[in-house]
Ligand SMILES: Cc1cc2nc3c(=O)[nH]c(=O)nc-3n(C[C@H](O)[C@H](O)[C@H](O)COP(=O)(O)OP(=O)(O)OC[C@H]3O[C@@H](n4cnc5c(N)ncnc54)[C@H](O)[C@@H]3O)c2cc1C
């Protein structure tokens with residue numbers, strides 16, 4: 001936590017994005033998290049990704065629940081809309097926000113406690129409805145904000161700061177999302193900025209609910225020996241299953257890739273995801289194979305990262321509901337609200 | 352790249368841009384801090400340790416520190432370092448208790464100093480406290496050299512000059528005024544243990560053009576003319592004056608003319624403005640007084656009528672300039688500019704007619720003695736040079752630094768020790784951490800703009816020669832200006848074994864000067880830096896391999912604001928803010944060393 005503000009100074013030759021904004025225009029207020037918290041790194045990656053994507057801040061809605069992780073939307077994109085909901089209820093608010101304005105770019109930031117304990121049901125239905133949002137779970141294996149109790153993502157056998165051993169099997173958000181029929185499930189690490197920025201971009205552009213679980217060490221309560229969510233443990237067991245390149249709509253894929261070793265996934269807006277397999281035979285589009293692979297690696301204690309599963313063809317909420325293509329907030333008032341006569345007529349049809 | 356050796360004092364010294372740029376390495380950030388604390392006396396003494404003349408230099412220093420100031424690289428004007436020196440001098444208390452103690456019992460060594468300019472005075476300042484007997488021979492009737500005879504008193508008041516010169520003479524130097532040395536041979540015969548030549552570069556350059564001899568009554572050599580004005584031999588000049596040349600001497604000549612009754616003063620420059628030798632602030636001050644600066648005019652001839660100067664003929668020249676260099680030039684016409692007087696200010700030269708050439712002292716092809724750049728000794732052992740006399744005209748602060756170095760040499764020479772085995776610069780570092788978010792320095796970045804120095808109204812300025820133009824900073828101005836200092840002497844010191852590579856410092860750094868990356872050779876590593884490396888001369892720090900990933904922490908010092916946010920954000924205190932102090936050995940420190 002820092003008391004002086006980060007100075008804003010104009011440096012010679014600083015670069016702007018396509019809409020003329022500086023990187024710092026995507027920053028928020030100064031973080032009040034513990035110094036060294038992985039969540040701050042994720043914030044920096046979000047700033048970087050949104051700046052590089054040139055998304056106008058006023059087109060963004062940032063939502064969260066409760067937790068240190070859920071505090072972070074305050075620390076990026078000051079110019080965005082935002083809502084800090086009650087514990088575990090971020091997906092409900094996201095559903096409502098997108099129902100009202102489907103043109104928003106929606107990013108939800110949650111924690112392993114927020115999403116896998118109190119908000120587990122909400123998490124499941126966000127995935128199931130395939131709400132068009134980037135859903136980040138900042139995963140540190142503990143309830144950071146309430147001083148470090150084990151969360152549902154803590155591995156069985158891992159040790160708390162004061163010595164007790166976790167007795168419960170962990171809930172893995174990635175395999176849960178895939179088995180619930182999700183369309184996008186990825187894992188990353190707050191300490192791998194390059195991969196994280198790419199996955200954030202992919203998740204933002206993915207037309208559906210993109211679950212991005214990011215291992216994000218809690219320096220204060222879960223960065224000791226015996227923890228499986230520390231910087232050191234994560235680095236020692238780090239295993240990228242595949243590399244992802246994000247290629248913006250107008251650009252060509254320039255990197256050469258061997259046939260069979262890579263897959264190209266085209267998104268609806270024309271941007272492409274180039275998935276390069278690190279583990280031979282890995283197929284991020286084959287649900288059952290991915291689940292088997294994840295189970296295998298879990299037994300080995302590896303932290304598998306990358307865009308682990310994607311199906312860009314699954315319909316998102318608005319498509320399933322068949323709602324108007326025009327955002328509700330842009331509908332003419334008489335269309336949106338045809339008046340009490342029309343309501344009475346509708347009701348009479350139901351009698 | 353190899354890990355940076357931060358034990359070499361040069362690494363952190365270079366980070367303190369101003370101190371590095373100052374020829375005498377004045378501890379700028381620390382004296383600014385003292386001013387901020389209201390301790391003007393200590394601020395003054397800290398200056399005096401390095402530059403000897405804080406009051407004088409706080410007005411007229413060439414200030415190489417200011418273009419070097421870090422502020423300048425963040426799209427702002429440099430801190431008014433020089434003006435703050437004057438603040439310290441103007442507000443200091445009695446310094447007598449802080450001055451070096453002069454031993455009653457002398458060490459038995461006698462040194463002759465020729466010329467009472469700043470170079471000789473600096474030597475005396477360093478040698479008197481060790482017990483030397485210093486005799487200063489000065490041709491003029493007052494001490495101070497060009498500071499007295501050439502720098503006009505509207506820039507440098509006599510009382511400031513007297514006070515700081517007296518502080519040295521009062522250490523017990525034997526000052527012999529009106530005493531030109533006319534023969535080096537006879538001086539050497541007097542058996543001094545060492546001789547220091549601080550006679551400056553006393554010869555103003557001539558401009559041999561048609562009409563020069565005939566019109567001589569109204570053609571003046573700049574430095575001689577300024578001297579005559581300074582000593583009251585001259586108190587008038589014609590209404591229309593042309594100054595030839597556009598260096599700092601020209602600026603003093605034109606402004607002095609205005610104070611002697613001239614109404615129309617033009618400075619005639621051969622080349623375009625980018626090629627001017629004068630400092631920007633001197634040009635600005637002259638132009639503020641409505642001096643006209645005319646570019647691209649090359650002097651051809653003095654024009655006379657009835658044996659009297661009536662004007663000067665110039666060739667009008669055009670230039671082709673590529674990348675700051677003249678690649679082609681041609682004449683477009685001629686013009687006669689009418690005038691009553693012409694002042695030549697086109698440079699100075701060394702001249703040593705009084706040094707016999709059969710003393711075993713080597714002279715170079717320009718008839719200038721060969722002088723060692725480190726020891727300041729000539730090829731005649733025991734005879735030293737410094738200031739303008741050593742390597743041609745420079746400025747006061749360089750002359751002072753030459754004096755410090757020559758004093759070390761003289762002291763070693765008198766002890767019979769090798770001149771080249773001088774003590775190294777020492778560095779110490781001390782943490783400035785006070786608590787969780789507390790540092791014992793003013794680390795919060797202040798975006799304020801440079802304060803503007805107020806000047807005496809134009810109509811008040813010209814009534815005499817001695818009204819000082821600059822008013823000095825008000826208390827409020829000084830208070831604001833000190834906060835602009837970025838504390839470059841509070842270093843970011845990295846402890847690689849503590850770093851857990853959480854990136855917190857990288858993300859908080861407002862100027863992106865930190866990078867954690869895989870080590871590589873220079874070119875590749877530079878390519879990976881988060882902010883492009885714009886200033887190749889600025890220090891770069893590369894850590895040892897980090898524990899968790901063997902990557903390295905790299906810091907480009909160029910844009911660091913010394914805001915300490917990296918150190919505040921680091922969970923393991925792998926970054927600390929530590930004050931660097933440098934000790935520059937003086938003659939007195941060379942006591943009893945081998
Ligand atoms: C017009 C003008 C303006 C300047 N303005 C500035 C400025 O604003 N800031 C700045 O930093 N620098 C300025 N300078 C340069 C600066 O004055 C000199 O670099 C500096 O004074 C050099 O000091 P010095 O001790 O080497 O020699 P000097 O100051 O030249 O002193 C030499 C002394 O030796 C005496 N002397 C010479 N020969 C003999 C002899 N044979 N016997 C006895 N005595 C002798 C001379 O009379 C003189 O007093 C200016 C120079 C000029 C000409």
Ligand SMILES: Cc1ncc(C[n+]2csc(CCOP(=O)(O)OP(=O)(O)O)c2C)c(N)n1
Pocket residue numbers: 066067068069070087110111112113114115118138140142143144145146151
């Ligand atoms: C309804 C409700 N129940 C419990 C709490 C207490 N509480 C606050 S934060 C938190 C857990 C947060 O954990 P996580 O989402 O992992 O966030 P972290 O702080 O670890 O980033 C809990 C249980 C609460 N604020 N509201």
Ligand code: SF4
Pocket residue numbers: 033034036037038039068069140144145217218219220221
């Ligand atoms: S308690 Fe843990 S999760 Fe919360 S801010 Fe501190 S380090 Fe981050």
Ligand code: SF4
Pocket residue numbers: 843859860861862863864865910911912913914915916917918
């Ligand atoms: S002090 Fe640290 S955070 Fe501040 S500019 Fe320098 S490196 Fe960056």
Ligand code: SF4
Pocket residue numbers: 036849850851852853854855856857917920921922923924925926
């Ligand atoms: S904040 Fe400290 S621990 Fe984190 S990367 Fe920087 S130096 Fe290393």
Ligand SMILES: [Mg+2]
Pocket residue numbers: 067111112113138139140141142143144151
């Ligand atoms: Mg948590």
